[in-house]
Amino acid sequence: MALLSYLTHSTSRIRLLGLLWGEETVASVKQLAEQAGIGYASAHVELTAMNKEGLVTFHQKGKAVVCRKNNEYPNAALLKALLKAEGMSAAPSACQKKLTLEETKLHLVRFGAPLGVSGSCKSDLSLEAVLVAGLELARKDASVARVLPLVFEKNAKQLNRPRLKFLAREKGLKKTLGFFFDLSAVLSGSTSYKKDADSLFDNRLKVTEDFFATPKKGRYRRLLAEQNTPSLAKKWHFSMNMGMGSFEDLFNKNVADKR
Amino acid sequence: MVFRKYSAQEIKIFLKAIDKNLSQKAEVIIIGGTAAALAYKVSRYTQDIDTFTFNPEIERACPIASQETGFTIPFGPAGVADAPYYYEDRLQPYKQLQLNKLKIFIPEIHDLILMKTVRCFEHDLDTITELCRKNSVSPEILIARFQEEMDHISLPGKKLALNVLAALEAGFGEKTAEAVADKLLNA
Numbered sequence: 001m002a003l004l005s006y007l008t009h010s011t012s013r014i015r016l017l018g019l020l021w022g023e024e025t026v027a028s029v030k031q032l033a034e035q036a037g038i039g040y041a042s043a044h045v046e047l048t049a050m051n052k053e054g055l056v057t058f059h060q061k062g063k064a065v066v067c068r069k070n071n072e073y074p075n076a077a078l079l080k081a082l083l084k085a086e087g088m089s090a091a092p093s094a095c096q097k098k099l100t101l102e103e104t105k106l107h108l109v110r111f112g113a114p115l116g117v118s119g120s121c122k123s124d125l126s127l128e129a130v131l132v133a134g135l136e137l138a139r140k141d142a143s144v145a146r147v148l149p150l151v152f153e154k155n156a157k158q159l160n161r162p163r164l165k166f167l168a169r170e171k172g173l174k175k176t177l178g179f180f181f182d183l184s185a186v187l188s189g190s191t192s193y194k195k196d197a198d199s200l201f202d203n204r205l206k207v208t209e210d211f212f213a214t215p216k217k218g219r220y221r222r223l224l225a226e227q228n229t230p231s232l233a234k235k236w237h238f239s240m241n242m243g244m245g246s247f248e249d250l251f252n253k254n255v256a257d258k259r
Numbered sequence: 260m261v262f263r264k265y266s267a268q269e270i271k272i273f274l275k276a277i278d279k280n281l282s283q284k285a286e287v288i289i290i291g292g293t294a295a296a297l298a299y300k301v302s303r304y305t306q307d308i309d310t311f312t313f314n315p316e317i318e319r320a321c322p323i324a325s326q327e328t329g330f331t332i333p334f335g336p337a338g339v340a341d342a343p344y345y346y347e348d349r350l351q352p353y354k355q356l357q358l359n360k361l362k363i364f365i366p367e368i369h370d371l372i373l374m375k376t377v378r379c380f381e382h383d384l385d386t387i388t389e390l391c392r393k394n395s396v397s398p399e400i401l402i403a404r405f406q407e408e409m410d411h412i413s414l415p416g417k418k419l420a421l422n423v424l425a426a427l428e429a430g431f432g433e434k435t436a437e438a439v440a441d442k443l444l445n446a
Contacts, residue, residue, distance in 0.1 A: 109266075246382070
C-alpha cells in the first residue's frame with residue numbers, strides 16, 4: 001500500500017476503497033465500518049465524501065441502505081489498476097467467482113491447510129474469501145472439514161473476522177462458520193473464537209441437519225452419524241460422523257504452540 | 260503471482276531425505292490416508308504420515324529431513340490404529356522410491372480398508388469409497404477377514420460390525436451391506 005499511503009494518509013479511506021473497489025463489497029455503512037476495522041462515524045464521513053466524488057452509490061436493499069462501488073465512475077479503470085498494483089485484490093471475490101474443488105483446496109493450502117493436493121492457482125483471493133469457499137467445501141469433503149480449524153489457528157492474527165462473518169452470511173454459511181469458530185475455540189483454547197461463535201449462534205434454529213451433504217447417504221452411514229456426532233456439533237444442530245478425536249489428532253500434530 | 264503445490268512429490272522428497280539421514284537401516288509401516296495416496300491412487304488426504312509403530316531412528320532423522328527439504332510433514336504413530344490379525348503376513352513393500360536404508364511397507368488394500376473401519380469417521384468412509392472405486396477390492400475378502408481376524412479389537416457392543424457395514428455400503432453400495440447385515444450383527 002506504499003503509493004496509496006503516500007497519496008492519502010487516511011487509513012479509513014484506503015481500507016474502504018479496498019473493500020468497495022478491491023473486493024466489490026456491497027454492504028451497509030455499519031458493515032463496512034466493522035470490516036474495515038474503523039468507527040461508524042469515520043466510515044460515514046468517508047463514504048459520504050466518496051459518494052459526493054462519484055466513487056460509490058447508496059441504494060435500498062430491503063430495509064437497509066447499502067453502499068457499493070459506482071461502475072459509472074469515469075476513472076474506474078485507473079482506480080482498479082492502482083488497487084491491483086497495491087495488491088488490494090482487484091480480482092472478483094469468492095462470492096462472485098465459483099471456485100473448483102481443487103482451486104479451493106489449493107487456496108486453503110496457501111493459508112496452511114495440510115491437504116494433499118497438486119496443481120497451481122493464482123494467489124489473488126483474500127484469506128476471508130478462501131475461508132468462505134472452504135466452509136462451503138467442508139460440507140462436502142470431510143478432509144477439508146478436518147483442516148479448517150488449523151487454517152483459523154495459523155492465520156488468527158491477520159484474520160478479518162467481521163469481513164469473514166459478512167461474507168459467510170452472504171453465502172448462507174453463518175451456522176457453519178459459527179460451528180467452526182466454536183470448534184477452533186475448543187481446539188486452540190481461544191476465548192476470542194468463542195465470542196465469535198456466540199455472536200453467530202441462533203437460538204431459533206432447532207432442526208438438526210446433516211453436516212456432510214453427501215448425496216444418497218446410506219443407512220449405516222446415517223447410523224454412524226447418529227452415534228458419533230460430538231456434543232459441540234449437536235449444539236449447532238448438526239449431525240456428523242466425526243468425533244472430536246479426529247479434529248484433535250490433526251490439530252495437535254500440526255500446531256507447534258498449543259495454548 | 261502463482262501458487263504451486265505438489266503434495267505427493269513433497270512426501271516422496273521428504274521420505275528420501277529421511278532415508279539419506281538414517282545412520283542405520285530402518286523399517287516403517289505407513290498407514291492411513293498417505294498410504295492410500297502413495298500406493299492406492301487416493302486423492303483426498305491430509306499431508307501427514309501415519310505409521311503403525313514408533314521407530315527412534317526415523318524419529319531422529321525427521322527434523323533433519325524437515326530442515327533440508329523445507330517441508331514440515333508430521334510423521335509418527337497414528338492415534339488410533341488396529342489391524343486384522345495376520346496383516347503383517349500381507350504387508351506390501353513400497354517400491355516406487357529408490358531408498359537405501361529406509362524400508363517402507365504399506366498394508367495390503369483389504370487390510371488398509373479394515374484398519375479404517377476401527378474408527379470409521381466420514382473421511383475414512385470417503386477414503387474407502389475411493390479405494391474401492393480405483394482398485395480391485397473384494398467385499399467377500401473384507402467380510403471374511405473381519406469375521407476371522409478382528410475379534411481381538413474391542414469396541415462397545417456391535418460398533419465394529421456397524422462400522423464394517425458402513426464401509427461395505429461406502430465401497431459397494433447399500434445392497435452389499437444389507438445382504439450381510441444379519442450375519443455380521445448377530446455373530
